[in-house]
Amino acid sequence: MAILGVPILEDKYPYTMDMWPLECKEFNRLYKFYEHLKEGRFTTTRCRTCGHVAYPPRVICPQCYSEDLEWIDLPKRGRVIVFTEQVRGVPLGFESPLIHAYIDLGEGSPIRRILSRIINCPAGKLKEGDEVQLVVFPIPSHPIELKGGEMKWVDRVFFAFEPVQK
Amino acid sequence: MARRVCIVGGGMSKWGVREASLWDLVQEAGKECFEDVPGLKPKDVDGLIFANSTAGRRGFQINSAPICAERLGIKPKSICARVDVLCASGSTGILLAYGLIASGMADIIMVVGGEKCYTPQRWEVFYSELATGDHDWDCVHGLGLPPPFFAMVAKEHMKHYGTTKEQLAWVSVINYNYGAENPKAQFQKRLTLEEALNAPEVVPPLTLYDCCPVTDGAAAVILACEEKAKDLTDRPLVYIRGGAQVSLHACSANWPGEHFADWPHLRVAAQRAYEMAKVGPEDIDVAQTHDCFSISQIVEVEELGFCKKGEGGPFIESGQTKIGGKIPINTDGGLLSVGHPFGGTGIRQAIEIMKQLQGRARFQVEGAEIGLTHNLSGLNFEHTIVIYGREPVK
Numbered sequence: 001m002a003i004l005g006v007p008i009l010e011d012k013y014p015y016t017m018d019m020w021p022l023e024c025k026e027f028n029r030l031y032k033f034y035e036h037l038k039e040g041r042f043t044t045t046r047c048r049t050c051g052h053v054a055y056p057p058r059v060i061c062p063q064c065y066s067e068d069l070e071w072i073d074l075p076k077r078g079r080v081i082v083f084t085e086q087v088r089g090v091p092l093g094f095e096s097p098l099i100h101a102y103i104d105l106g107e108g109s110p111i112r113r114i115l116s117r118i119i120n121c122p123a124g125k126l127k128e129g130d131e132v133q134l135v136v137f138p139i140p141s142h143p144i145e146l147k148g149g150e151m152k153w154v155d156r157v158f159f160a161f162e163p164v165q166k
Numbered sequence: 167m168a169r170r171v172c173i174v175g176g177g178m179s180k181w182g183v184r185e186a187s188l189w190d191l192v193q194e195a196g197k198e199c200f201e202d203v204p205g206l207k208p209k210d211v212d213g214l215i216f217a218n219s220t221a222g223r224r225g226f227q228i229n230s231a232p233i234c235a236e237r238l239g240i241k242p243k244s245i246c247a248r249v250d251v252l253c254a255s256g257s258t259g260i261l262l263a264y265g266l267i268a269s270g271m272a273d274i275i276m277v278v279g280g281e282k283c284y285t286p287q288r289w290e291v292f293y294s295e296l297a298t299g300d301h302d303w304d305c306v307h308g309l310g311l312p313p314p315f316f317a318m319v320a321k322e323h324m325k326h327y328g329t330t331k332e333q334l335a336w337v338s339v340i341n342y343n344y345g346a347e348n349p350k351a352q353f354q355k356r357l358t359l360e361e362a363l364n365a366p367e368v369v370p371p372l373t374l375y376d377c378c379p380v381t382d383g384a385a386a387v388i389l390a391c392e393e394k395a396k397d398l399t400d401r402p403l404v405y406i407r408g409g410a411q412v413s414l415h416a417c418s419a420n421w422p423g424e425h426f427a428d429w430p431h432l433r434v435a436a437q438r439a440y441e442m443a444k445v446g447p448e449d450i451d452v453a454q455t456h457d458c459f460s461i462s463q464i465v466e467v468e469e470l471g472f473c474k475k476g477e478g479g480p481f482i483e484s485g486q487t488k489i490g491g492k493i494p495i496n497t498d499g500g501l502l503s504v505g506h507p508f509g510g511t512g513i514r515q516a517i518e519i520m521k522q523l524q525g526r527a528r529f530q531v532e533g534a535e536i537g538l539t540h541n542l543s544g545l546n547f548e549h550t551i552v553i554y555g556r557e558p559v560k
Binding site: 020091092093102113 | 289292293295296300301302303304306307308309310311313314315317318321322325367368369370417418419420421425426
C-alpha cells in the first residue's frame with residue numbers, strides 16, 4: 001500500500017492520520033469501555049468515593065479526585081432532541097447521509113444527553129422525538145510494533161445509534 | 167500595582183486561498199504591523215506570542231514560536247511562546263500579552279497569529295478538522311467540520327425563539343456588505359437578501375453564506391505598556407480594559423446550557439469581562455463577535471447583553487448592527503466575509519476595534535469610546551472576550 005509522495009511510509013501505520021481512538025490496553029487505561037462495547041454494553045465510570053458519574057469515562061474522578069472508580073451501564077436507548085443531516089460534502093471516512101443527533105438518554109440516566117452519529121437511517125426519515133438505540137460496529141484494526149519489530153494486530157469496534165424500528 | 171496596557175498598531179496579510187506558506191503569511195502580517203507603527207523596529211520588541219493551532223496538524227512544525235520570531239527578525243527577551251485555543255488563539259495571545267506587560271515582565275510584545283489551512287489535497291483540510299473537538303468522544307462520530315453542530319444550534323434557536331432563515335440571512339448580508347469594502351477580505355462581495363436565501367444548502371438550515379470559509383492568513387498587533395505606547399504613537403491611546411476566557415465543558419455530552427441555543431458559558435465570560443472593564447453591555451459602542459456562522463452572531467448579541475435572550479434575530483433584522491444602529495458589529499466584514507485562519511481571527515478583530523477607537527476605521531462608528539471582541543472556540547466549548555477603551559479603567 002503506497003502513500004503518494006511519501007515512499008518511506010509504505011506499509012507503515014501513521015497513528016497521527018488514524019481517525020479512530022487507540023482503544024487497546026497498551027495505549028489506553030479506558031480500554032474496558034471498548035471491551036464492554038464488544039459485549040454490547042454502553043458504559044462509563046462512577047466514583048465509589050463520592051458517587052459522581054462522569055462521561056467520557058475517567059481514570060480519576062473529576063469531582064473528588066478519587067482513583068476508586070467502577071464501570072456502570074448507561075441506557076442503550078434514547079430519544080432524539082435535535083439532529084442534523086448532511087447529504088452532500090460528507091467528509092472522508094463517513095457515508096452520506098451523515099446524521100448527528102443530540103440524544104436524551106432519559107430521566108433515570110446519570111448521563112442525560114449524548115451527541116452521536118445516527119446510522120442505518122435513510123436521509124429524510126429521522127424526526128425529533130424518535131427513539132434510537134446503541135449499535136456497535138467493527139472499525140479497522142491497527143498494528144502495534146512489539147520488541148524485535150514483530151507486529152501485533154489490535155481489533156477495534158466503535159458505536160453509534162440507529163432508529164428503533166416501529 | 168498593575169501597569170496599564172495599550173494596543174498600539176496592527177496589520178494583516180491578504181486573507182483567502184493563498185499561494186503562500188504559513189511563514190510567508192506571518193511575514194506579510196508582520197511587515198504591515200511594523201508599517202503601522204513607524205519608528206518601532208523589530209529590535210525594540212521584547213516579547214513574541216504566536217497564535218496558531220494547526221502548524222503541527224496541517225504542516226510538520228511544532229515548537230513554532232522561535233521560528234516565527236526568527237522569520238520576523240525579532241529576538242524576544244521576555245517571552246517567546248505559541249498559544250493554541252483554536253478560534254480564540256489570537257485573542258488569547260492578546261490576553262496573555264496584557265498580563266505579561268501589566269505585571270512588568272514585558273514592555274512591548276508582538277502578538278502574531280495565523281494559519282495555513284489549505285493543504286495540497288482538499289480531503290486533508292476537512293479530515294484535520296477531526297482534531298478540533300474532543301477527538302475520541304465527539305469528533306470520532308464525524309463531527310469535525312462545525313456546520314453540523316451549528317445547524318443544530320440554529321434549529322434549536324428556531325424551535326425555542328422563533329428565529330427565521332431570513333434573520334440568519336440578514337447577518338450574512340450585513341457582514342458581507344461591510345467586507346465588500348475590505349481589500350484584505352477573502353470575499354469582497356456585495357450580498358443581497360435574495361441571493362443569501364437562494365444559496366446552496368450546506369447542512370440544513372445553514373446555506374453557503376451562513377458559514378465562514380476555510381482561510382489562509384495572518385495578522386499581527388503590537389501591545390505596549392502605557393509609557394512606551396506614548397513614545398510609539400501619536401494616535402489616540404487604546405487601552406485594554408478587561409477580558410475573560412471561560413470553559414465549562416469540552417465534550418458535548420456535558421453541554422452547560424438548557425439546549426444548544428442557550429450559552430451560559432458566554433454569559434459568564436461577559437459578566438466577568440464587563441466587571442473587570444467596569445462597563446456594561448450598554449456602554450459598548452462597537453463590537454466584533456465571532457460570526458463563524460450567522461446563527462452564532464444571533465446567539466452572541468443575546469448572551470453579550472446587547473438585546474434580550476431570544477431576540478437576536480429581530481435585533482439584527484432591524485439593522486441594529488449596521489452603522490447608525492444600536493451597536494455596529496463586525497464592521498470589517500467579520501469571519502463570514504474576511505475569513506477565519508483560526509489564530510489570526512482574534513488579532514484581526516483587535517485591529518478593527520483599535521482603528522474604530524482611534525477614529526480611522528473604514529466604516530467608522532462616530533465617537534466610539536469602548537469596543538469589545540468575542541470568540542468562541544471549537545464546538546463551542548470556550549468563550550473569550552477582550553474589552554478596549556479610549557480611557558483606562560480608573
